[in-house]
Amino acid sequence: MTDTAVQFNPFDPGFLEDPYAQYRALREQDPVHQSPLGAWMLFRYADVVDLVRGRHSVEERNANPGPMAALIEQIEQQVLAELPGAERRRPRSILNLDPPDHTRLRRLVAKAFTPKVMEGLRPRIQQLVDGYLDAAAERGEVDVIADLAFPLPFQVISDMLGMPDSDRDQLRQWSSLVVRNLDPVFDPEMIKTIAEAGIRMRAFIDEAIEWKRTNRADDLLTALLDAEDDGDVLSAEELSDQVALLFIAGHETTVNLIGNGTLALVRDRAQLERLRDDPGLDATAVDELLRYDSPVQMTRRILLEDVEYGGHRLEAGTLVLGCLGSANRDPEHWGDDAEQLRVDRTDAGGHVSFGGGVHHCLGAHLARIEGQVAIGTLIRRFPDLELAGDTPTNGRINLRGREAIPVTLG
Numbered sequence: 431m432t433d434t435a436v437q438f439n440p441f442d443p444g445f446l447e448d449p450y451a452q453y454r455a456l457r458e459q460d461p462v463h464q465s466p467l468g469a470w471m472l473f474r475y476a477d478v479v480d481l482v483r484g485r486h487s488v489e490e491r492n493a494n495p496g497p498m499a500a501l502i503e504q505i506e507q508q509v510l511a512e513l514p515g516a517e518r519r520r521p522r523s524i525l526n527l528d529p530p531d532h533t534r535l536r537r538l539v540a541k542a543f544t545p546k547v548m549e550g551l552r553p554r555i556q557q558l559v560d561g562y563l564d565a566a567a568e569r570g571e572v573d574v575i576a577d578l579a580f581p582l583p584f585q586v587i588s589d590m591l592g593m594p595d596s597d598r599d600q601l602r603q604w605s606s607l608v609v610r611n612l613d614p615v616f617d618p619e620m621i622k623t624i625a626e627a628g629i630r631m632r633a634f635i636d637e638a639i640e641w642k643r644t645n646r647a648d649d650l651l652t653a654l655l656d657a658e659d660d661g662d663v664l665s666a667e668e669l670s671d672q673v674a675l676l677f678i679a680g681h682e683t684t685v686n687l688i689g690n691g692t693l694a695l696v697r698d699r700a701q702l703e704r705l706r707d708d709p710g711l712d713a714t715a716v717d718e719l720l721r722y723d724s725p726v727q728m729t730r731r732i733l734l735e736d737v738e739y740g741g742h743r744l745e746a747g748t749l750v751l752g753c754l755g756s757a758n759r760d761p762e763h764w765g766d767d768a769e770q771l772r773v774d775r776t777d778a779g780g781h782v783s784f785g786g787g788v789h790h791c792l793g794a795h796l797a798r799i800e801g802q803v804a805i806g807t808l809i810r811r812f813p814d815l816e817l818a819g820d821t822p823t824n825g826r827i828n829l830r831g832r833e834a835i836p837v838t839l840g
Contacts, residue, residue: 438465440614446823446830449727450769453756462740467614469730469749470742475764475782477739478757481750482786486731487528493732494747508618522668523675525789532788538657538664539672540792542590542650548795551586555803558582563811566839571818574835578808579688580681583800587680591673592649594641596634604631605678612828635674650676684797686725686831688804691716693835694723695809696817698771705773706809715773716801721764721781722771727755727828729785754782755830814840 436455439445445452456463457473464470472478524536541547562581566572584598607627615621639651646652654672657664664672695702705715733748744750758781761768784791791797809815819836 473756475757475760478752481752523671583681583684683725690723691719712802717778720783721758724783812839
């Protein structure tokens with residue numbers, strides 16, 4: 431472990447509220463850092479870009495076992511053994527696969543996420559946002575998370591997939607628990623709760639797939655079923671895993687983009703007014719909001735060969751975490767105002783919030799459109815909106831966001 435006074439500590443009492451001071455200290459004092467949790471971590475922009483664009487692995491089977499990983503694995507196995515229907519298997523979503531498997535699966539899905547197709551969704555996204563804000567106007571107040579940031583991407587991805595009508599609040603609860611697997615979890619009770627949510631979410635996905643077999647339409651889930659039926663590349667597990675990933679990732683990260691972005695603007699009135707008065711800045715501003723407070727804070731890779739970072743020789747099989755949130759504020763790349771929000775930052779699109787390389791976020795263009803429409807419409811329709819209460823965090827380290835953002839509309 432690195433001999434340094436500064437350590438990555440996501441359990442520090444102030445970390446969830448504001449991790450950026452800790453990132454800054456690590457970036458300045460120990461930018462290639464072996465954390466107490468076992469993984470090596472990169473905090474500089476150049477190193478993170480090199481990591482996400484490199485020919486590394488995302489498959490756990492290529493990682494060298496470590497004591498912390500072994501402990502988590504032991505706890506998980508004990509918990510899963512007690513749960514009916516629980517199973518430990520290799521994930522088959524594109525998020526967890528290397529080429530060539532990743533390439534063929536992504537190719538099936540990518541045609542539904544082209545910029546042209548995504549732009550075609552803009553009118554529907556605007557219609558949804560207007561409807562949510564109509565309801566908010568009648569009340570005179572809104573919780574940006576519950577009333578806008580969550581329902582919008584949830585409905586959009588449900589429409590794209592052609593999912594059956596379902597209990598949105600229940601699915602939100604399950605989804606929020608499932609993504610806790612992206613954080614280090616040592617509490618057996620929480621591991622059990624996450625596993626139970628995963629079982630229920632998978633049962634819902636499998637039922638939706640069976641429903642779709644007799645309710646086909648011009649949607650993504652039907653297209654994936656047809657690929658499977660044609661004997662292409664989708665096994666039953668691959669189909670289920672792809673749908674689960676698209677459904678969960680299709681809304682969880684965008685919730686944080688809209689929520690974190692709105693909160694940043696409300697806290698910086700000058701920047702809010704700058705954007706409010708110039709709709710031409712919408713695209714640039716959303717990229718700047720993604721840079722300033724990334725919806726996904728970290729990404730992981732497993733080295734397939736020895737690599738040197740910052741004078742440290744990391745062996746093949748090493749798990750390396752690229753800290754996207756830190757890279758996005760590295761003054762070596764962004765300049766002396768890297769810690770400041772600036773909605774007219776012309777190079778904001780160089781952020782790494784969507785990762786990079788073959789695993790660059792499939793839904794990046796969709797997320798940008800949803801952010802542009804939701805945030806732009808909100809601040810122009812209600813130019814005097816103000817915070818109306820506390821904004822508790824969602825309790826997550828990686829998919830860091832807010833549980834609620836109450837605002838008055840003025």
